[in-house]
Amino acid sequence: MLNLKVGGVPEHFNYPWYITLKNKEYTKKGINLRWTDYPGGTGQMTKALRNGDVDIAIVLTEGIIKDIINGNPSKIIQTFVKSPLIWGIHVGAKSTFKTISDLEHATVAISRFGSGSHLMAIVNAYNQGWDISKLKFKVIDNLEGGIEALTNGEADYFMWEHFTTKPLVDNGTFRRVGDCPTPWPCFVIAVREEVLENHPQEVKKVLDIINNCTKDFKNIENIDKTLSIRYEQQLEDIQEWLSITEWNDGKPMTKNLLTRIQNKMVNFNVIEKKINSSELIRNL
Structure with missing residues (x-):
């Protein structure tokens, strides 16, 4: 059984992780996946990736791009939520x-x-x-x-x-x-390079499980009511959020997309310089 640590913000975007963990879907594939909430957001998670406190993080696109450019030894493996935040x-x-x-x-x-x-x-x-x-x-x-x-x-x-x-x-x-x-897809999944080198097949299994859940997430019976209660939000707000949110369908992140995002980030003065987009991603 491989131990892997995953983290993300305690928000409705990440409820698919809760579902798949609750159903022990990772355990069935020989992976002991443990979730940690990061209420401090992407800055807290990029630090955790650097320190090895988390192996996989669901982070904001702009934050992880900036931190990888600044030396974070991680790679983006796919988009998680492809609609803007x-x-x-x-x-x-x-x-x-x-x-x-x-x-x-x-x-x-x-x-x-x-x-x-x-x-x-x-x-x-x-x-x-x-x-x-x-x-x-x-x-x-x-x-x-x-x-x-x-x-x-x-x-x-x-x-x-x-x-x-x-x-x-x-x-x-x-x-x-x-x-x-955000003028780009909002959340991506990032993984420490060490984990990608040593356990690529297991990381791929994690992706397959979560992508399978998000594919049908909106069709889960009473999902709007469940999210409304869990995150203490008005039902109509959750319904609006569901209507404008699109998860990734399992397609890998492309260098072209990352180059376009980097161009915008330079334009906005969010980063000072671009790097080759192939240095940001690892497709499994």
């Missing part, structure tokens, strides 16, 4: 800021440098035509830290996945002033 732009309930344009000189809360909340703040600034070099950041670790920072005035706005933060908008903790979709 909708990043809500939030301010505290009592904030005087009303629109995205009001936030040009404000302090943005980010979970970590190199995280999605950091990189997408740069993308949003680029979209708004702001001077990216003048962005001010406050590191807050995770969503709970973002709530605290916006409530007590340590930061002015915070970008996090639209539907995950919707309950906080509904209960008056946050106000959403706008959205910023």
